[in-house]
Amino acid sequence: MISIVVPIRNVEKSLTKCLQSIKGQTYHQLQVILVDIGSIDKSGEICEKFAKNDSRFTVIHIPNSNLSVAKNIGLSHAQGEHICFINAVDWIDSEMLERLITTDKLYNADMVTCRYYEDTISELYLVPGPDETKMVSKNEAIQLCLAQTRTHGFLCNKLFKLDLFNSYPTIRFDEKIGYYEDLLVVIQCFFKSQTIIYSPPPHYHYYLSRHLPISVLQNKAKLTGLTALEQAIDLLVQDPTIDTRILKDYYIRLTLSSLFLLVSLENVTSPLIIELKQNLYRYGLYEHKDKDLRKCHLITRRNVGLGKIYWDMFYKKKLAE
Structure with a gap:
């Protein structure tokens, strides 16, 4: 089973498309953990509707907090052998999880990462990367992860073994950090992994214009x-x-x-x-x-x-x- 953690806060316009893309996966053994972070729009209602109609979906409502808290709550409820994280403003191709879990089993990997698209209103940009499935070193994985300066979704195109987070030394999100918290965790996972696989087919759609940069003056x-x-x-x-x-x-x-x-x-x-x-x-x-x-x-x-x-x-x- 794959556990999927989706942190959610006031994203009613994009949320249905995101959750439909998860619901429609060709790999069906899923536990979908929706963590609603004090939304004041209709995001919470949308989550409840999906949970009512599909027993694989669970909703956890928490007071207004940060993404690190939400992801840690998701980790604490995860029951699958594998785990992935999806941004509520993005969406995934229907075969993404089946492709990644198949690759994982073939190589017995700790992590599998795939290419992704940067979506905008006017274009679909395929992020460059190697053209063949291969095992990569920690250094290669890190350089591929950091190569794109426009995209900061470091977790989203990866499938992890849950044991990578739970075995000693455990990995959790630092709840005092509100920016690059996902990058720090990915680096920790890279460093701890024995086998990292890069899979070239793109499956994740990172909706660039919805990940608006936060100025220091705003936050x-x-x-x-x-x-x-x-x-x-x-x-x-x-x-x-x-x-x-x-x-x-x-x-x-x-x-x-x-x-x-x-x-x-x-x-x-x-x-x-x-x-x-x-x-x-x-x-x-x-x-x-x-x-x-x-x-x-x-x-x-x-x-x-x-x-x-x-x-x-x-x-x-x-x-x-």
């Missing part, structure tokens, strides 16, 4: 992502074969974007801005994989104002490509 909890990235890097440096430069790029990119947003509205001597400036010295300039980011990092160390000009005029365009 300073985004800054907890820096803690998640620090912990992931600290874990991976234990294995010298793993290249951590992309993770360090993520860390500096988040630091820079946060710093540039805050300096325009807050006193430049505020403790948060001072802390972000100090973060620019956590990793060396030559620990970057992205040379353009390295240049922006260097300029900002010398002068925040000039760094912001370079970021706005040149680097932001690169991120949008």
